[in-house]
Amino acid sequence: MRKLTLFIVSDSVGETADLVAKAAASQFRQDLETVSMKRFSHVEDESQLREIAYLAKQQQAIIIYTLVKSCMRKKIKEECQLNGLKCVDLLGPIVNEIGNALEEKPFEEPGLVRQLDEDYFKKIEAIEFAVKYDDGRDPRGVLKADIVLVGVSRTSKTPLSQYLAHRRFKVANVPLVPEVDPPEELYEIDPQKCFGLVISPNVLNSIRKERLIALGLKDDANYAQIERIKQELDHFQKVVSKIGCKVIDVSNRAVEETANLILAEVTNRHL
Template identity: 35%
Template structure:
């Protein structure tokens, strides 16, 4: 079998079940998944439309439905059609309920309720947008994390990913010959992280960027020797300030952000006197 139909059914945005499927399917090379997304399924009428879709394209059904009645209808239909039905949250929910000796609340979309954590994420996103690319560095002490690096080291997307996790981020681009602002030189509260990248890879990325913008690919901005010097100079700066460095050459945004989150946890523990 080199292809299959996957039906992802959620009573909310489908983010959880999509992440689970993505993490699993990358382990199967050469398999093409025809993915059918069924989001915000919370009523009898909605689940019946899902069942009709499964009948038209039989395949594995993965769901994150918490409403017992709605899920029961779908599960019975899958049993009748003889297609696999996988409730991906059940093992975790069962283990938690057993360990806590408590019942869960079967409330669809509860993880997306507008609680304090939700508004903290919105604040973090707004802060990060306002402090992108060296803006408003006079207020850098209000950040949780400051990301520093030369051009095209994924500073902005990394900060946006962290902001979506509730971290107030600022980022500052290192430009040859331009000194750091005093506010960043003397920063005390935030964790400052330096991003670096292999010079050859960085040079190629910059050339592609110039090509996309119809600019001269041979400008100093993309020349390997100049890029190598920039990266070396940035590393010396990070060392001088004692800032941890994350090499993003072979890391995805998610992986780099996970490393930064770990560093932030250590930074906070140290500030709080716990490490």
């Protein structure tokens, strides 16, 4: 049975070319035992290409490459022609077509797709974190979070957590209720990563009434009474004073505005 050697050449990790080569080879050999693949990753200069071409000639290999720099693609094609080698450019034709369609020049920077993937997975991880540690479900999340939000009910803690999660921050939020002691973890964290969300009694009264009506309940429940709201806000002030965290008034702010204030604060602290 005839054997085949494929050289996978990339200026990054080489996963893309490796997967495509395996997919193509699987159409001929299901076990792939007779098709050997050798990956050459992070190829950055032309001298490496000459060495790879020399080895490929010795082993009668086909070179399959994903090189983002046009000069490197040109060089490996030249080396293959000089050595009588067959080669397949997986990336160049696609990059050229996209560049022509957009009327733009490519960055020609290796590894950008991996950066995009890593950024995507960080966002997904942050979103899952926000769901898991929403509404004080598990106080252990307070210690793991990048940002911790505290406030009374209906101060937009959950939507704010999700908004910040889409910016790749792991956020835990904790509701404050007079009858329930706050988790001890709130007093163990760095106060700078905690933000208290305060709101005016009248605005909160209106929000809670609307919430009750939406649930099909009467709007005169204790939950929406001004006295009850003031009691909760007094409790909130005691807790955030003990934590020593920054307090943001969300009374007349959209979630995006509050999030931008928090992000500005976090960014400035890391400068």
